[in-house]
Amino acid sequence: MAIFDAAATGLATVASGGLFGLLGAVVGAGAKYLERKQKAAGDREERSHELALLQLETERGDRDAENELRIHQADADAAMRTGSYAMPVTVSGVPGWVNAVRSLFRPFLTLALNATAAVILVLLITSLGDDSAPIILWLSSEGPATELITYMVHSLLFAANTATVWWFGDRALTPPGQKNA
Numbered sequence: 001m002a003i004f005d006a007a008a009t010g011l012a013t014v015a016s017g018g019l020f021g022l023l024g025a026v027v028g029a030g031a032k033y034l035e036r037k038q039k040a041a042g043d044r045e046e047r048s049h050e051l052a053l054l055q056l057e058t059e060r061g062d063r064d065a066e067n068e069l070r071i072h073q074a075d076a077d078a079a080m081r082t083g084s085y086a087m088p089v090t091v092s093g094v095p096g097w098v099n100a101v102r103s104l105f106r107p108f109l110t111l112a113l114n115a116t117a118a119v120i121l122v123l124l125i126t127s128l129g130d131d132s133a134p135i136i137l138w139l140s141s142e143g144p145a146t147e148l149i150t151y152m153v154h155s156l157l158f159a160a161n162t163a164t165v166w167w168f169g170d171r172a173l174t175p176p177g178q179k180n181a
Contacts, residue, residue, distance in 0.1 A: 025169025
């Protein structure tokens with residue numbers, strides 16, 4: 001019966017880790033949405049100011065060719081600015097290997113947690129048919145060491161599931177043009 005209790009607790013841990021990871025992905029996507037919305041409002045205000053200035057210059061009526069040139073130049077500047085926003089941002093003064101390690105940390109952590117959880121799952125599955133297997137004897141025993149190891153296994157399953165759902169959930173909720181930013 002202790003095996004079924006441990007399995008049920010493990011499944012509950014995995015489910016709560018998934019929900020926690022999904023919550024993290026949704027919160028991250030919401031923050032990104034609010035940031036983009038605020039930036040768009042600022043850009044809109046800046047553009048409306050520039051547009052008002054261009055309209056005043058156009059209303060004066062002098063030098064139409066020069067006004068056209070300025071309008072095209074403003075459009076080109078806006079296109080360049082938009083293109084520069086799409087480029088990945090690097091922190092100045094930080095070596096490239098630091099950014100590489102930073103960008104690989106989340107995939108490494110997710111892979112390491114899931115690999116460790118897989119090894120534990122394989123050990124559990126392979127020992128289920130053998131009543132004399134050490135892991136079965138351990139699961140049926142009582143004591144503080146058993147509780148601690150059970151807690152560690154549940155924490156690992158929770159962390160692995162949280163990392164996986166958060167990573168893939170965050171990637172799924174990020175617009176295609178910003179996945180490398």
